[in-house]
Amino acid sequence: MLAACAGDTHLSFLNPQGPVADAQRWHFYWVLGIMAVLVAGPIFLLLPFFVWRYRYSNQKPRYTPKWEYSRFLEIMSWSGPIVIVIVLSFFVWRDTHRLDPYKPLASDQAPLQVEVIGYDWKWLFIYPDQGIASIGTLALPTGQPVSLHLTSATVMQAFFIPALGSQIYAMGGMVSQLNLEASKPGKSLGENTMYNGDGFHQQKFTAVAMAPTEFEAWVRKVHATGLPLDARTLKVIARRGTRSDLVAALPGARAMNGDVYFTGASKSLFPAVVKATMEGKATLPDAAFDRQDTATQDSDAAHAPTEPRR
């Protein structure tokens, strides 16, 4: 039933749209299958049988009120679960490393860089190499890995596209990472799963996977129609409000079908937001919006001082 869900948005990793979710699906089925056979199977067969056979009204079977120990059964009772856990541990160790969200996906193409900032109650997606940004739609080219860096400009949030892969927390003043890939065109549900106030349930977005040429066309379209992402606009974005509140507050965004697109997204914006959140400053330095200054900046170096882990 789950896999057969036939809306136009993909909801689940059981109907995967990329290699990560696909691997997670198989991992899920394997663990479930092993447990169904080895854990649930014997118990669900034996328990009803015992209750029925040894029911009070049945006087025939042996009754041994003082029998309380059997070396054989004790060894079985312990060794069964131990063996199952050892088998499952193999899957845990292998797949936790294989599917570590921080681990770049194997590919002959360099990953597309996307920087994600969580606001109350919308996600801002910055494409630093393209110089654009988007709210409401996360456009992705198929077949190319995507490397996301995430932070929050407000409370803790969790970024999640179930049909593509893992979720990861986004936290203020810190940067977390996620690697995904879409293997076929289509729309997938994207959301925040960590409660963060009144607009939480509206903090959705659509991950739109498209062929590389279409993605280029999409980038050109955003360049052509987007609003400039300047200090004033960012202040409006940072206000507590849903995406529709934002569209209402930005007159230029009304023709964008509920999404908001921006041009002039600087490479230094994301690190500047991380730094400002960590320092408790409400406003960003001018440099965060200056594209010329950042063209020479190494984006890895910009992340380094704020990276809490690894």
Added chain:
Amino acid sequence: MSIAALFDHPLGRLQWSSLPFWDMLQHPTKGNIINGVIATGAASLVVVGAIALVLVLTRYKLWRPLWSDWVTSPDHKKIGIMYIVIALVMLARALIEAVLMRAQQAFGLGGGFLSPDHFAQLFSTHGTIMIFFMAMPFLTGVINYVMPLQIGARDVSFPVLNSISLGLTAAGAALVMVSLVIGKFSTGGWFGYPPYTEANFSPGVGPDYWIWALSLAGLGATLTGINFAVTIYRERAPGMTLMRMPLFTWTALCTAIIMIFAMPPLTVATAQLALDRYLGFHYFTNDLGGNMMNFANLFWLFGHPEVYILILPAFGVYSETISTFSGKALFGYRSLVMATMVIALLSFTVWLHHFFTMGQDANINAVFGIASMLIGIPTGVKIYDWMWTMFRGRVRLTVPMIYALGFIVLFVLGGMSGILLANPTIDYQVHNTVFLVAHFHNVAVPGVLFGMLSAYHFWFPKAFGFRLNERWGMISALCWIFGFIGAFFPLYALGLMGLPRRTVAYTEARYVPLEWVAFLGALLILAALLALLWQLWVSIRDRDGNRVFVGDPWAGRSLEWSTSAPPPEYNYAVIPVVEDRDTFTRAKEQGRAYQRPDTYVDIELPGNSAMGPAIAAIGFALAFGLVWHIWWLVILAFLAAIASMIVRGFARDTTRIVSAQQVRQEHHRWIDAVAAATAVSRADECKSVNVGLALQEADGVVP
């Protein structure tokens, strides 16, 4: 701050707008009216309930008995019963909240009828209450009642401390109830993650209610843990070696030890959050060096062991009921003891699985994932040992046994979803979705709650001297089991379809059918609760036909069944000597049960103390003052707390004597009743001929 400044705002932050109907009157939009009516209705229930209670107590002149027989009583049995009363009241509230939430989500496609803020308060109070003011008081109450009886003690080691623990728990519960009437509760969920719960994002009183309710409950639980552990170490009857203790007592010991070690991190975490909120510290803020990951770490360092605080006593209950109602010794006693200890130990090694998605290294996630799965080993052993206990037994399908069987089947499934979640790879997909909600309800409801209900049915005749109505008990149990399946199995599917937890509304039409199944399941659970209450009423009404004064209605195996029902306040006329595991069964077999000793001695019991209710009142006033910034009340309550301790230090008559004469008289009355009673076979145990004397079991023959 000058002294006068303390009184600048004598009511602190309290305003008219703190009342639940204020918004509705000021801004009567449709949404405000619906939410206002629901909130006001709930508040009215609290107020009307309190007024009705006062009227009943006054009308029937019950104030004095309430004071001297109950709230100031240091008797572990009465304290246990009061804990369970709190648990049942809070269960009713939190369950109604749950039904309201399911109703909201059933209608939640594109909106529903509740405001996001109202919904968030519902899930926050529901979780907070179910953990801290339902499950914890319930198991504390059952342990309080049963454990001292099982080890052949007259009371716990520190009876007045026990009463104080109850007072602190009651004060916390009262604070959560008051939050319905005055102000709003937190919207940050039961684990209240900052920075959302910090003052800049949640400036209202909500998180403060949450912090102080948890602080009171946490303090009470810490003291309870110490009390139980010391009692089990120090108060066992002669011959009751550790390896002769009934398994329920073993689980009580492990739970007590976990309580002692797990509660402090919670107290520290909430205290730090309080410092952030009240004094502008930056432990968990985004800025100035704060880091919310420290909160997550500390909270789950408490939160995961807490899960085992809840489940272990339930495991103990199932061990008792399955063995008793299979008419058989518990299979693999040593294994079960070992498994319990292993779980208690492992419970401190897995907390990180609550935040696999926080961005740590794959090695760490894998290690904690495997550690989490290790808990499946001792748990699996327990399930098998319970099944081997039924094997070659004579299984009677009484209400406690129905709960136990429902538990095993459903808990296996809940455990399996737990193993799935312990895989970081899968957790990355279902964390924070309703799959997770389904999982922890799948272990908490069939595990903890069914265990406590099994205990309630099992030991009720012991506590009150009459059996509960079997028919309504069965109806209720089946409604619980099938209601649970209906309410939570759809959530597994919804979680796999990406529905996040705590979502007031959604735009995805594919969620609707399963949401409706879950709502109907929730209604069935509500029916289960009503059946449970009706059963209590019917049982009280028909109590004369179901009396079991002799005290052994189920052919019990451990010491608590070897005294009258209800037991005398000193539990045993003569402290029993224990010679074996299942000591009462052995005594019955060898004809040593129900003896008339030659001599009786005076029995010293703890005297009544007003410390419990005093600390409850002071704790409540302190917390209420802190929540509303009523500083003079805070100072006054703080001074009163110190004063009460000093006053208690001067108390001289802390014990009282029950004379040998009276003990003799009461014991003979009971032994006479035993002699006059007809022993019944297990076939008749749910009929009125069962007055609590069991027909003797013999090897290979079923009585």
